[in-house]
Amino acid sequence: MKKADVIIIGSGIAALQMAHHINSNKNVMILTKSNIKDSNSSLAQGGIAASVGKNDHFYYHSKDTMDAGRYHNNEEVVFKITKEAPQLITDLRQKGFSFDEDRLGQMLLGMEGAHSRNRIVHSGGDATGKHVIDFLVDTLKNNISVIEDIFVYELIINEKQQCIGVKGKDSVGNIQYYFSDHTVIATGGCGYLYSLTSNSPNVTGDGIAMAYLAGAEITDIEFIQFHPTMLVKNGQICGLISEAVRGQGAILKTKNGKAIMDDIHPLKDLAPRHIVSQTIFEYLQNGEEIFLDITMIEHFAKKFPSITALCIQNNINLKAGMIPVVPGSHFLMGGVKVDMNCQTNITGLYAIGEVACTGLHGANRLASNSLLEGMYFGKRLAEHINLSTASNEDIQFPLKSKRPIFMPLSFPDKNELRRTMMEQVGIVRNREGLQWQKDWLEGFVQLEQDFGAFDNLSASEIQSTLECLTSLLITTAALERTESRGGHFRSDFPLENDDHWQNKQLIYQYGKGRFEEDEQTKVTSYARAVFS
Structure with missing residues (x-):
């Protein structure tokens, strides 16, 4: 048994940012499923969005965020984060982190989809995530201990319905107990549940399932963002082609040279991601291949060294200038429902990063807002816990918490699960496919x-x-939301339904079945719980 003031499950940017801002007199343990640097944050090719340009303002950033999220966002959260974004960038620079600059020492500002201004800051061209994670890991303080190769699988909830720690299995299968005053889920999203994805194989939604079984509220889980441009070779995803490439002028085309976004959206290839992904998907369904034409980008290899290496590794002829792409699962907008201090509805349990639903992203994340969200809430939660004097009582064994636990009747083949999620709960959904998938999944537990x-x-x-x-x-959430909004597209309900669904959330809490309005916001609908 091990005890800490704070336990953080996961090691992405939100987790590491939080660790950096925790007071040095607090004992913090980071528990990670594999290596501390093996996370989606490390894979992030895009940069960090912040209104640092002379002709920019956080109001424009917030407006772009709301528009991309189809106004399903929490406006207060959007304003607070976009307003603080420039200061977060300044803080990193003052600590010694280097962003890409021009000859005069001014930060280079990139353009990405659905942004109205050049406001994306990068480090190492298309390796921003890796550079930030390397920097944060290399500068961790002595009060932070890192335990790798530990698979956390259960939150420990006492009889007072407080989270007092976690259980995990180490690399040889032994059960380990970790107790804390504050337990933070920072496990990332669920992208690897899909066969086509940009995500790390470690990102399988563990934190969401654990939180749900512990009694935490889960919301907006139906909103999955599919990135338009995954490098594809022989039907297999080989990696991500950053949206920054289209920000530099690259154009999506068919094999015959037709620019597919010209008549779809005023922003063309820089339209919001769900629109671009759905357009590519339609062409793929009709048997046409789609390519990213990069012939107009000068010095491509210098601007995008990681993507260049990825293409060379997979024998893509960059001289021809046509990179084969398909959409793939990329980011979860929903997750564990939290307030502005990242607190769940369970005392002592918090969530940050992609696993959390903070209200920033709405129905579709604006490009390069993900690293920003992790930085903002990682810092905010640390500041909140720094002021806390909470302390759990002495732990008594054996633990006797009684609550529902999912048990398997059998185990689905992992590849079959990923394939069916992509086919039935992917870019385009309908009632028949969703119901089939729900029935199939229910047969396993x-x-x-x-x-x-x-x-x-x-x-x-x-x-x-x-x-x-x-x-x-x-x-289940995708089946119950009978409209199309952002990353959730129903071919049988292809339009946004503002009369019924505007700003309404489906919230799932294990064992509770209610459908009512939230008394505070008057905009939240509670759906029946799964297996209520």
Whole structure:
């Protein structure tokens, strides 16, 4: 048994930013499923959005964020984050982090989809995420301990419904207990539940499933962003082609040279991601290949060294200037519902980063707002906990918390799960496909009322069960939202339905089944819980 003031599950930008801002007198443990630098944040080719340009203002940034999110965003959250974004960039620079600059020492500002101004700051061209993670890891303070190769699979909830720690399995399958006053889920999204994705294989929605089983509220889980341009070779995803490439002028074309976005949206190739992805998907369904024409970009290799290396590695002829692309699962807008201090509805339990639903992204994330969100809430939660004097009581064994636990009847083949999620709950959805997927997923699980029900399963079996649960939450929410908005597109309900769905959230809490308006906001609808 190990005890800390703060436990952080995950090691992306939100987790590391939080660790940097925690007071040095607090004992912090970072628990990560693999290596500390193995996260979606490290893979982020795009930069960080901030209104640092002379002709920019956080109002324009917030307006672009709201428009991309189809006004499903929490406006207060959007304003606070976009307003503080320039200061967050300044803070990083003052700590010694280097952003790309011109000859005069001014930060280079890139353009990406749905932005009205050049406001994307980068480091190392298309390696911003890697550079930021390397910097944060290399400058961690002595009060931070990192435990790698630990698969956290269950939140420990006491009889007072407080989160007092976590359970995990180490690399040889032994159960480890970690207790804390504050437990923070920072496990990332769920992109690897889909067969076509930009995400790390570690990003399978564990934190969402664990939080749900513990009684935390889950919301906006149906809103999945599909990035338009994944490098594809022989039907396999080889990596991501950053939106910054289109920001430099690249154009999506068919094999015959037709520019596919010309008549679709005023911003053409820089339209919001869901519009670009759906357009590419339609061409692919009709048997046409889509390419990213980069012939107009001068010094491509210098501007995009990581993408250049990726293409060379996969034998893509860059001299021809046509990179084959398909859309793939990229980012989850929803997740564990939190307030402005990242607190869930469970005392002692917090969520930050992609696993959390903060209200910033709405129905579709604006490009390069993800690293920004992690930086903002990582810092904010640290400041909140720094002021806290909370302390859990002495832990008594055996632990006797009784609550519902998902148990497997059998385990789906991982590739089959990913394939069916892409086909039935992917870029274009309909009632028939969603209902089929929901019925299929429900066939793998049952309920038990026993703390420790997962303990005798292998790590891979627990992983499979949690993947099933997160997939089921996504599928159920997508089935119940009978409209199209942002990353959620229903071919049987192809339009936004503002009369019924504007600013309304589907919120799932294990074991509770209610459908009512939130008394404070008057805009939140509670859907029936899965397996209520």
